[in-house]
Amino acid sequence: MSGMRTLTFDAIVVGGGGAGLRAALQLTESGVKTACISKVFPTRSHTVSAQGGITCAIASDDPQDDWRWHMYDTVKGSDYIGDQDAIEYMCSVGPRAVYELDHMGLPFSRTREGRIYQRPFGGQSKNYGEGGQAARTCAAADRTGHALLHTLYQANLKSQTVFLNEWYAVDLVTNARQQVTGVLALCIETGEVVYIKARATVLATGGAGRIYASTTNALINTGDGVGMSLRAGFMAQDMEMWQFHPTGIYGAGVLVTEGCRGEGGYLVNGEGERFMDRYAPNARDLASRDVVSRSMILEILEGRGAGPNKDHVLLKLDHLGEETLTKRLPGICELSKTFAHVDPAREPVPVVPTCHYMMGGIPTSVEGQALMQDDAGQQIGVDGLYACGEAACVSVHGANRLGGNSLLDLVVFGRAVGLHIRDRLAEESESLAASDTDIEAAMARLNRLEATESGESVADLRHELQNVMQLSFGVFREEKAMLEGLEKLRSLKERIAHVHLEDKSRAFNTARIEALELDNLFEVAFATAFSALERKESRGAHARNDYPDRDDENWLKHSLYFPKQQRVGKRDVNFSPEKVASFPPKMRSY
Amino acid sequence: MDVQVSVYRYNPERDDVPRMQDMTVAVPDGKDLMVLDVLERLKAQDPTLTYRRSCREGVCGSDGMNIGGTNGLACVTPLSEALKKGRLVLRPLPGLPVIRDLVVDMSLFYRQYEKVRPWLINDTAPPAQERLQSPEEREQLDGLYECILCACCSTSCPSFWWNPDRFVGPAGLLQAYRFLADSRDTAASERLSALQDPFSVFRCRGIMNCVNVCPKGLNPTRAIGHIRTMLLRRGI
Ligand SMILES: Cc1cc2nc3c(=O)[nH]c(=O)nc-3n(C[C@H](O)[C@H](O)[C@H](O)COP(=O)(O)OP(=O)(O)OC[C@H]3O[C@@H](n4cnc5c(N)ncnc54)[C@H](O)[C@@H]3O)c2cc1C
Ligand code: SF4
Ligand code: SF4
Numbered sequence: 001m002s003g004m005r006t007l008t009f010d011a012i013v014v015g016g017g018g019a020g021l022r023a024a025l026q027l028t029e030s031g032v033k034t035a036c037i038s039k040v041f042p043t044r045s046h047t048v049s050a051q052g053g054i055t056c057a058i059a060s061d062d063p064q065d066d067w068r069w070h071m072y073d074t075v076k077g078s079d080y081i082g083d084q085d086a087i088e089y090m091c092s093v094g095p096r097a098v099y100e101l102d103h104m105g106l107p108f109s110r111t112r113e114g115r116i117y118q119r120p121f122g123g124q125s126k127n128y129g130e131g132g133q134a135a136r137t138c139a140a141a142d143r144t145g146h147a148l149l150h151t152l153y154q155a156n157l158k159s160q161t162v163f164l165n166e167w168y169a170v171d172l173v174t175n176a177r178q179q180v181t182g183v184l185a186l187c188i189e190t191g192e193v194v195y196i197k198a199r200a201t202v203l204a205t206g207g208a209g210r211i212y213a214s215t216t217n218a219l220i221n222t223g224d225g226v227g228m229s230l231r232a233g234f235m236a237q238d239m240e241m242w243q244f245h246p247t248g249i250y251g252a253g254v255l256v257t258e259g260c261r262g263e264g265g266y267l268v269n270g271e272g273e274r275f276m277d278r279y280a281p282n283a284r285d286l287a288s289r290d291v292v293s294r295s296m297i298l299e300i301l302e303g304r305g306a307g308p309n310k311d312h313v314l315l316k317l318d319h320l321g322e323e324t325l326t327k328r329l330p331g332i333c334e335l336s337k338t339f340a341h342v343d344p345a346r347e348p349v350p351v352v353p354t355c356h357y358m359m360g361g362i363p364t365s366v367e368g369q370a371l372m373q374d375d376a377g378q379q380i381g382v383d384g385l386y387a388c389g390e391a392a393c394v395s396v397h398g399a400n401r402l403g404g405n406s407l408l409d410l411v412v413f414g415r416a417v418g419l420h421i422r423d424r425l426a427e428e429s430e431s432l433a434a435s436d437t438d439i440e441a442a443m444a445r446l447n448r449l450e451a452t453e454s455g456e457s458v459a460d461l462r463h464e465l466q467n468v469m470q471l472s473f474g475v476f477r478e479e480k481a482m483l484e485g486l487e488k489l490r491s492l493k494e495r496i497a498h499v500h501l502e503d504k505s506r507a508f509n510t511a512r513i514e515a516l517e518l519d520n521l522f523e524v525a526f527a528t529a530f531s532a533l534e535r536k537e538s539r540g541a542h543a544r545n546d547y548p549d550r551d552d553e554n555w556l557k558h559s560l561y562f563p564k565q566q567r568v569g570k571r572d573v574n575f576s577p578e579k580v581a582s583f584p585p586k587m588r589s590y
Numbered sequence: 591m592d593v594q595v596s597v598y599r600y601n602p603e604r605d606d607v608p609r610m611q612d613m614t615v616a617v618p619d620g621k622d623l624m625v626l627d628v629l630e631r632l633k634a635q636d637p638t639l640t641y642r643r644s645c646r647e648g649v650c651g652s653d654g655m656n657i658g659g660t661n662g663l664a665c666v667t668p669l670s671e672a673l674k675k676g677r678l679v680l681r682p683l684p685g686l687p688v689i690r691d692l693v694v695d696m697s698l699f700y701r702q703y704e705k706v707r708p709w710l711i712n713d714t715a716p717p718a719q720e721r722l723q724s725p726e727e728r729e730q731l732d733g734l735y736e737c738i739l740c741a742c743c744s745t746s747c748p749s750f751w752w753n754p755d756r757f758v759g760p761a762g763l764l765q766a767y768r769f770l771a772d773s774r775d776t777a778a779s780e781r782l783s784a785l786q787d788p789f790s791v792f793r794c795r796g797i798m799n800c801v802n803v804c805p806k807g808l809n810p811t812r813a814i815g816h817i818r819t820m821l822l823r824r825g826i
Contacts (some may be wrong), residue, residue: 154709
């Protein structure tokens with residue numbers, strides 16, 4: 001490309017959240033020439049918002065704790081479509097990854113013995129579900145994500161990772177052999193567009209909660225990595241699986257952690273009844289998130305909601321006492337006062353289920369390499385492309401993620417992808433080449449926006465898209481509403497293709513970034529719609545009124561969305577862990 | 591209800607000098623929006639309006655700006671508190687170069703942060719598990735580690751305005767002390783040596799602007815006081 005600069009690295013990591021920073025750290029420390037690019041300064045990534053903690057069997061709260069129990073809970077939590085080889089890897093390597101965080105300086109809360117403090121979270125058990133509630137979530141007060149993200153950024157500063165902060169990755173550059181040779185990126189401050197070439201490209205771009213109108217996610221969570229990968233023609237997995245968190249603050253969407261219930265808080269309906277007793281007699285308020293969210297919606301639908309419109313329920317915390325609240329949940333007190341105008345030490349917090357986490361994403365091997373299918377339908381790795389964190393679907397969360405398992409996923413698989421790329425690069429030094437035409441193809445969206453003279457605004461189209469998803473693809477789903485939703489998305493596709501970028505200036509043009517993000521929101525939403533329609537059963541977070549039961553015969557499978565054909569296929573779930581016997585599917589109750 | 595907003599505008603490609611622009615925005619009655627919500631509404635009217643934002647809940651530190659004369663985070667500042675005589679006045683954080691509108695170049699601020707070597711240093715080989723730390727030792731880090739690097743403090747500090755290259759500033763010093771106070775860190779002596787000059791710490795005049803604006807309720811002045819004491823004690 002004439003005039004365009006090329007920057008060359010061995011590896012580039014797109015994303016400066018927990019997953020991207022952990023990957024970049026591993027790569028830099030291994031001597032791989034790495035750049036980490038992030039659309040915001042790294043500590044402003046969404047990981048900073050994580051509150052409750054990182055779940056891992058470090059046996060601090062209970063000396064008998066065992067990673068196999070954690071594995072059992074995770075498999076069950078996933079409603080049996082989490083891959084057991086990946087879950088085994090995460091749960092068994094987890095303690096090492098968490099200790100490394102302590103050694104880097106993460107300010108974990110502590111027990112009397114000086115060990116890392118662990119709190120109970122939903123879906124946790126001892127002894128394969130037989131030994132009662134476990135406390136396995138390692139916490140730094142209720143600011144674990146902040147502490148983790150800052151610690152990882154600091155460790156990268158120490159290791160002198162190269163950062164390209166406030167750079168926006170526009171699209172993957174792929175060649176005729178479907179190899180990924182790098183990304184096209186835009187320096188937000190100057191508007192310069194650059195081809196960043198690398199032997200390995202890692203997408204660690206996080207989630208896409210912003211496809212919904214109501215979400216706990218940051219404004220920047222627009223699914224850019226998944227969007228880029230879909231546009232490049234690669235498949236996405238389990239995109240129908242979206243977690244709705246039970247306790248988003250009513251009206252604001254801001255999250256209050258499950259740790260509130262871990263510390264002893266509980267939910268009550270408009271009549272003051274502790275209703276989870278009826279839905280999950282054993283685990284009660286600490287049942288898995290999909291279960292609690294559905295129970296809340298049922299309470300509201302049956303007229304037992306709280307408030308003048310009976311459209312939410314209440315999280316009661318005052319009985320924990322001021323001291324526990326300020327010591328263990330200081331951030332929650334702050335958020336409740338700011339966004340719900342209540343002091344949890346005195347009044348309950350109004351909450352509703354709110355879109356929180358994308359279980360699906362870019363399918364990868366346990367080492368983090370992105371997967372595609374060859375002509376014969378066999379799974380093969382995409383040369384040059386890797387993914388980790390919320391953008392990836394490795395899959396450890398299956399149909400429902402357990403609280404605290406995402407932060408663990410970030411550090412375990414961020415680390416794993418770094419180790420793997422180091423080994424790969426040591427073996428093969430051949431660099432992947434892209435032609436000028438390949439690079440020009442990645443410029444398509446920028447060129448399109450540059451040429452617009454009229455059309456609808458980004459804000460309006462985004463708003464419409466979010467409402468469609470909220471109405472048709474929420475906690476409860478059924479065919480008719482989903483088909484209507486899909487039709488609306490199809491018409492939005494056309495309109496988004498003609499969106500108008502009024503401001504063509506170069507320096508710090510956030511309007512251009514938002515227009516680019518809108519395409520990604522759309523890609524993710526579209527894949528979600530197709531996958532949700534195709535999975536004709538209820539499993540984990542995917543609850544269908546028209547197919548209320550789990551169907552293991554046909555759907556003990558991952559769904560795969562193929563963007564070019566707009567078709568959904570299936571993929572087998574892994575039931576072959578190495579060190580333990582596999583956990584066969586059982587009825588899931590809490 | 592209509593709100594009058596006066597906002598600092600500067601686009602380096604179009605404007606020779608910055609200007610204040612008056613804008614009007616409709617906000618719902620009976621609901622107290624945050625300043626960030628107002629900005630999002632303004633941006634829907636005029637997409638060229640530029641500011642940073644990410645988490646919209648006061649933990650990412652992106653949207654530090656000068657709101658009605660005081661530095662703060664747009665996403666957690668209620669409009670009702672921000673209105674002065676019925677007007678909302680928004681300017682970029684003072685003292686740093688403006689890139690565009692409300693977006694400032696934070697390089698100097700980050701450089702001061704990096705200067706204090708904000709990472710744990712411990713020369714002993716790590717144990718197979720975590721390094722033990724008592725709850726009391728851990729408590730020493732409360733009020734320090736929570737910093738979100740929003741720069742509200744340093745850009746309200748006159749000493750930082752005059753010497754942004756040599757005075758570390760409240761945010762950087764808070765982090766310097768965060769590692770000095772960590773029982774797992776073994777580099778206190780090197781850390782102090784690196785700060786022992788007339789500028790890095792001693793430019794602080796105890797004006798306390800930093801404490802007054804910190805959206806996380808942190809107290810850099812106190813941390814600076816602790817560092818001073820440690821430095822002076824070493825001097826003896
Ligand atoms: C409010 C809240 C609380 C949570 N609490 C917990 C918890 O207690 N425990 C737990 O385990 N999980 C929790 N989660 C989930 C967890 O925080 C996230 O899943 C996780 O942080 C995602 O990390 P990530 O590194 O994959 O992505 P992110 O942290 O979202 O980072 C994405 C990165 O990619 C960059 N990026 C994206 N697109 C581009 C682009 N186009 N170009 C350049 N850069 C780009 C961004 O700048 C950012 O640096 C919580 C989630 C929420 C919403
Ligand atoms: S107390 Fe020191 S650091 Fe804080 S504003 Fe005043 S001079 Fe600046
Ligand atoms: S000390 Fe407070 S004001 Fe200063 S950067 Fe940190 S959070 Fe912001």
